[in-house]
Amino acid sequence: MRRLLPKVIYKDQFEQVFFTFREIAKLLWKINPRFTLFLFVLSGLWGLLTFPTFYLEKLILDRLVANIGNPDLESVVYPISFLVLIRVTLEVTRNIMSSFLGFLREHASKNFHIEIELMLADKLSRLDVATIEDPDFQDRFNKIEREAGRRAWGMMMPLTDIPNYVIGFISTIGILWFLHPLIALGVILISLPTIVIDRKFIKKWYDFELETAPLHRIRGHVSHYLIRSRNYLELRILKLREYLVSKMRLVHYDIVGRELVLSRQKEYAGILTQIPALLFYAVANVYLVLRVVSAKITIGSYELFLRALLAASQNFAGLTSSLLAIYENYVFVRDLIWFLNLESKIKETGGKKLGKIARGIEIKDVWFKYKPDGKWILKGINANFPVGEKIAIVGENGAGKSTLIKVLGRFYDVSRGEVAIDGINVKDINYPAYHDKFAVLFQDFDDYSFTARESIGYGDINRVHRIAEIRAAAAKTGMDEYIESLPLKYETPLSPHFFKGVQLSGGQWQRVGIARVLFRKKAEILILDEPTSNVDPEAEEKIFNELLKISKEKTIIFVSQRFSTVRRADRILVVDQGKIIEQGGHAELMKKKGKYARLFTLQAQGYK
Numbered sequence: 001m002r003r004l005l006p007k008v009i010y011k012d013q014f015e016q017v018f019f020t021f022r023e024i025a026k027l028l029w030k031i032n033p034r035f036t037l038f039l040f041v042l043s044g045l046w047g048l049l050t051f052p053t054f055y056l057e058k059l060i061l062d063r064l065v066a067n068i069g070n071p072d073l074e075s076v077v078y079p080i081s082f083l084v085l086i087r088v089t090l091e092v093t094r095n096i097m098s099s100f101l102g103f104l105r106e107h108a109s110k111n112f113h114i115e116i117e118l119m120l121a122d123k124l125s126r127l128d129v130a131t132i133e134d135p136d137f138q139d140r141f142n143k144i145e146r147e148a149g150r151r152a153w154g155m156m157m158p159l160t161d162i163p164n165y166v167i168g169f170i171s172t173i174g175i176l177w178f179l180h181p182l183i184a185l186g187v188i189l190i191s192l193p194t195i196v197i198d199r200k201f202i203k204k205w206y207d208f209e210l211e212t213a214p215l216h217r218i219r220g221h222v223s224h225y226l227i228r229s230r231n232y233l234e235l236r237i238l239k240l241r242e243y244l245v246s247k248m249r250l251v252h253y254d255i256v257g258r259e260l261v262l263s264r265q266k267e268y269a270g271i272l273t274q275i276p277a278l279l280f281y282a283v284a285n286v287y288l289v290l291r292v293v294s295a296k297i298t299i300g301s302y303e304l305f306l307r308a309l310l311a312a313s314q315n316f317a318g319l320t321s322s323l324l325a326i327y328e329n330y331v332f333v334r335d336l337i338w339f340l341n342l343e344s345k346i347k348e349t350g351g352k353k354l355g356k357i358a359r360g361i362e363i364k365d366v367w368f369k370y371k372p373d374g375k376w377i378l379k380g381i382n383a384n385f386p387v388g389e390k391i392a393i394v395g396e397n398g399a400g401k402s403t404l405i406k407v408l409g410r411f412y413d414v415s416r417g418e419v420a421i422d423g424i425n426v427k428d429i430n431y432p433a434y435h436d437k438f439a440v441l442f443q444d445f446d447d448y449s450f451t452a453r454e455s456i457g458y459g460d461i462n463r464v465h466r467i468a469e470i471r472a473a474a475a476k477t478g479m480d481e482y483i484e485s486l487p488l489k490y491e492t493p494l495s496p497h498f499f500k501g502v503q504l505s506g507g508q509w510q511r512v513g514i515a516r517v518l519f520r521k522k523a524e525i526l527i528l529d530e531p532t533s534n535v536d537p538e539a540e541e542k543i544f545n546e547l548l549k550i551s552k553e554k555t556i557i558f559v560s561q562r563f564s565t566v567r568r569a570d571r572i573l574v575v576d577q578g579k580i581i582e583q584g585g586h587a588e589l590m591k592k593k594g595k596y597a598r599l600f601t602l603q604a605q606g607y608k
């Protein structure tokens with residue numbers, strides 16, 4: 001979708017490199033400024049030590065040459081040994097710094113990965129459901145999530161090398177400038193073909209990434225099916241595993257094959273760019289030899305300049321390859337920044353705080369569709385949900401029951417009309433405060449595979465340790481006895497993947513879910529979307545007895561396909577193709593002989 005495209009798209013490759021560098025550095029800085037500074041300073045220091053190292057070597061060599069055959073050993077050995085000692089200390093320091101830098105980098109990359117994951121989760125939890133459901137969003141988000149670990153390392157390496165290369169390059173070029181400005185310029189000039197080639201390959205890599213993105217997606221999907229435990233049984237019975245594995249292998253090698261072609265081209269081009277460099281070194285070397293022979297410079301200086309010459313071009317090559325490596329993360333960083341800057345349409349802050357609900361919720365001529373270009377799902381709904389009433393919603397599959405519930409909880413904003421609570425439009429109410437009023441069990445609710453206590457206690461996270469109250473909620477859905485019989489009782493993990501964990505059945509999960517809703521005591525409106533669709537009749541009877549006798553101050557709205565429970569509600573709303581076509585108590589609707597009466601009779605007949 002157009003509106004989801006990021007604001008930052010740079011055409012020029014250098015701009016892209018700069019953008020990527022800047023954004024990664026900014027993120028690192030935000031995560032831990034002191035650590036980042038330390039990492040950069042350390043890398044810079046390492047580069048800074050290049051010059052003293054070279055210079056000490058020059059001093060040692062000059063002294064050695066000047067003192068060949070000197071009989072006064074004592075006067076020579078001590079000063080030279082002193083220089084050698086400093087030189088060795090410097091080398092050891094550089095080595096220690098280098099391994100320390102490597103260690104810090106690894107640490108930084110892990111932290112970076114964790115922080116990115118947390119940022120993603122935090123941001124995701126604040127976005128509108130409508131945004132999250134967008135397929136374009138999903139594609140990009142999945143890609144960001146999948147790549148975060150690999151990219152974290154891939155970005156940290158080159159980023160922290162840059163200060164060292166830059167300072168190393170500047171200091172060695174400075175040395176060469178002393179020798180002859182033309183030689184310094186020469187080093188820069190012979191690096192130009194490398195820049196040109198790298199630039200060309202930046203573009204090629206980018207095209208390659210674009211070209212292979214769909215392949216990566218296919219591979220990701222297949223691998224997801226292969227390892228997702230939900231599919232184990234089905235994969236086995238359909239004997240899909242071999243087929244999927246070979247499909248994955250094909251796609252994988254297709255990508256690798258294309259990558260190989262490109263890398264090979266790049267290697268050849270790299271070799272070609274080295275030819276002018278080699279010629280230049282030969283000339284520079286001859287020039288140095290002439291300077292030595294004509295006694296213009298010492299042997300030590302010869303060594304110093306020669307080392308500087310090599311180091312300058314190595315640093316330059318290191319710098320360009322680091323920038324290239326950073327560039328490889330452009331698409332990822334662009335997507336990440338786009339994601340982190342996404343704005344939720346429903347704001348978390350501002351709006352009125354609510355007191356206890358006095359009258360209830362009203363829905364006035366509400367129209368709703370999921371996508372701007374989609375069809376209407378709710379078409380002019382009018383309904384009241386007064387405080388304390390127990391209301392059932394019935395209707396065929398796809399009629400719009402779950403949608404109505406999502407609109408009530410303001411998970412989506414309505415397209416037309418309004419949802420109001422005590423006469424205040426929900427759009428004017430503080431969003432988190434509004435959600436405090438609700439306890440919801442969605443039709444496609446998720447299992448919390450933590451301990452039984454947590455799975456129920458998450459209904460009100462502040463009371464997650466109140467075991468007595470958690471047990472009371474579980475008892476209302478008939479789960480207390482079962483949980484008490486488990487090896488670790490309420491501390492038993494509800495997943496066989498954990499030690500002493502158990503696997504709940506579909507109906508048991510629903511009962512845990514209902515217990516979670518019941519545990520959320522602060523909620524004034526309880527919404528349950530087909531809460532007992534998998535629950536056995538006896539348990540269902542018990543649960544509805546509990547639900548319906550719940551405090552007069554709480555409103556309960558539930559969706560159900562079982563008319564034996566629906567009939568016990570104070571009022572029943574019949575939804576049909578996005579409209580409420582009938583409403584009233586069971587007896588009233590039966591008398592009406594409309595859709596409700598027909599569906600009820602149909603189900604009742606099945607039991608005769």
Ligand SMILES: Nc1ncnc2c1ncn2[C@@H]1O[C@H](COP(=O)(O)OP(=O)(O)OP(=O)(O)O)[C@@H](O)[C@H]1O
Nearest residue numbers: 133370377395396397398399400401402403404443
């Ligand atoms: N997130 C969504 N994006 C787009 N369309 C959706 C979405 N959720 C539901 N729909 C569509 O809205 C319509 C109503 O769906 P809804 O889930 O509200 O029906 P329902 O009455 O709860 O059905 P069921 O009895 O099967 O639970 C369906 O046509 C469905 O395809």
Ligand SMILES: [Mg+2]
Nearest residue numbers: 401402403443
């Ligand atoms: Mg539904």
